[in-house]
Amino acid sequence: MDLTFSAEQDAFRAEARAWLAAHVPSEPLPSLDTAEGFAAHRAWERLLFEDRWSVVSWPSEYGGRDVGIMEWLIFEEEYYRARAPKRVSQNGIFLLAPTMLEYGTPEQKARFLPPMAAADEIWCQGWSEPDAGSDLAGIRSRAVRAAGDDGWQLTGQKTWCSRGAFAEWCFGIFRTDPDAERHRGLTYFLVPMAADGVTVRPIPQLDGETGFAEVFFEDVFVPDEHVLGGVGDGWKVAMSTAGSERGLSLRSPARYTEAAARLVELFADRGRPGGRIADDVARAYIDAQAYELGTYWMASRAADGHTIGAEASCNKIFWSETDLAIHAAGLSLLGPDAELLERSPADPGAGAGGTSAAGTGTGQADAYPGPWLDGYLFALAGPIYAGTNEIQRNVVAERLLGLPRS
Ligand SMILES: Cc1cc2nc3c(=O)[nH]c(=O)nc-3n(C[C@H](O)[C@H](O)[C@H](O)COP(=O)(O)OP(=O)(O)OC[C@H]3O[C@@H](n4cnc5c(N)ncnc54)[C@H](O)[C@@H]3O)c2cc1C
Numbered sequence: 001m002d003l004t005f006s007a008e009q010d011a012f013r014a015e016a017r018a019w020l021a022a023h024v025p026s027e028p029l030p031s032l033d034t035a036e037g038f039a040a041h042r043a044w045e046r047l048l049f050e051d052r053w054s055v056v057s058w059p060s061e062y063g064g065r066d067v068g069i070m071e072w073l074i075f076e077e078e079y080y081r082a083r084a085p086k087r088v089s090q091n092g093i094f095l096l097a098p099t100m101l102e103y104g105t106p107e108q109k110a111r112f113l114p115p116m117a118a119a120d121e122i123w124c125q126g127w128s129e130p131d132a133g134s135d136l137a138g139i140r141s142r143a144v145r146a147a148g149d150d151g152w153q154l155t156g157q158k159t160w161c162s163r164g165a166f167a168e169w170c171f172g173i174f175r176t177d178p179d180a181e182r183h184r185g186l187t188y189f190l191v192p193m194a195a196d197g198v199t200v201r202p203i204p205q206l207d208g209e210t211g212f213a214e215v216f217f218e219d220v221f222v223p224d225e226h227v228l229g230g231v232g233d234g235w236k237v238a239m240s241t242a243g244s245e246r247g248l249s250l251r252s253p254a255r256y257t258e259a260a261a262r263l264v265e266l267f268a269d270r271g272r273p274g275g276r277i278a279d280d281v282a283r284a285y286i287d288a289q290a291y292e293l294g295t296y297w298m299a300s301r302a303a304d305g306h307t308i309g310a311e312a313s314c315n316k317i318f319w320s321e322t323d324l325a326i327h328a329a330g331l332s333l334l335g336p337d338a339e340l341l342e343r344s345p346a347d348p349g350a351g352a353g354g355t356s357a358a359g360t361g362t363g364q365a366d367a368y369p370g371p372w373l374d375g376y377l378f379a380l381a382g383p384i385y386a387g388t389n390e391i392q393r394n395v396v397a398e399r400l401l402g403l404p405r406s
Helices: 007-023 035-050 069-081 090-103 106-117 234-246 254-269 275-303 311-339 370-381 389-400
Strands: 123-126 142-145 151-158 169-175 186-192 198-203 212-223
Touching: 007 069, 069 254, 069 275, 090 106, 090 123, 090 169, 090 234, 123 212, 142 169, 151 169, 151 186, 169 234, 186 212, 186 234, 234 311, 254 275, 254 311, 275 311, 311 370, 311 389
Parallel strands: 123 169
Antiparallel strands: 142 151, 151 212, 169 186, 198 212
């Protein structure tokens, strides 16, 4: 692995940095889990798309710049460095798109990728069901052939759909062969949320925002051309999406190296306490750097044509635990101040930030403590979403270490 960037890559970085410096909103956008914030984040993504910064590594015909995975990592570093807004289109561009590029027909790619890159169509992920989370192959939502034999009728319930309250499309897996062995009878569908028979029920969270939704399907018609991959191949196609979610694309290292850099700033602001807190800060910082190097290693292998398999599970455990370690150290440094959620009106810095979550890249530089608590609360979800860490450890044990299943 060569960690030296080429002159072209340095020029790419400089161009990205200049564009972001000129365009990143000076005020944080409202939370994307509100209708207002969703619209504001969509408008930001359209701006990115217009200047072809939305999906740099995609082919240019779909809105990208035809650059490689290393340039994508460079762009992400600059994006987090600029404290640019969270990507409301992340389910589409980071999860579905790599799978569509691998399994989609030319017509599907031409139809779906450009509006996904432009945030004209935002996607949610319909996998989990009330009785099937870790045991994804146990899903009960089903699809049967439609009367005209030109598509499918979908029935069932999905839950915990992030962005589901406002998204235009859902990608999900449904059981198309009730008699096949669990993993075999599944098919991957692309479903418009506005279709007849789809009911979206937002799930309010403790903070009152509706980041999640339950989605109910009652005889929803989906044409054959909205099946991604083959009928019955849903598990294989879904595992490609899971590989992106756990592996390279969902959580780029810049998210953690930026948060770790802010942790070190906070450590200095708080008078560099010694003892256990200093150890925790150092450890979190080193882990963020290690995650970055590990990602470069994986990206180099991917660029050389290697596929990323079960290693993605190690990656997922590491990024989720690093996120928690960074934010836990932040809370330790802040002590009771960590619970101050809002700025005092008398604070001279009031108005310079406020909704940004440390480590989530939502907003701008901010020394006020609220983002550390927000970031910590979100980090707590990291070991759960994208497949729980217990399940990832099972994968590592069985598939990487070759240990027996029981
Ligand atoms: C922030 C967030 C966003 C999410 N977004 C989405 C989304 O957009 N779309 C979507 O479909 N889902 C989403 N989810 C749901 C997520 O995928 C599930 O919560 C997760 O897969 C776990 O499923 P479960 O909640 O049903 O827990 P369960 O599967 O019931 O697990 C409960 C506990 O038992 C453990 N456990 C279960 N089986 C085993 C086993 N075999 N070995 C060891 N331990 C085991 C689990 O690790 C967990 O600790 C999201 C979740 C969160 C927290």
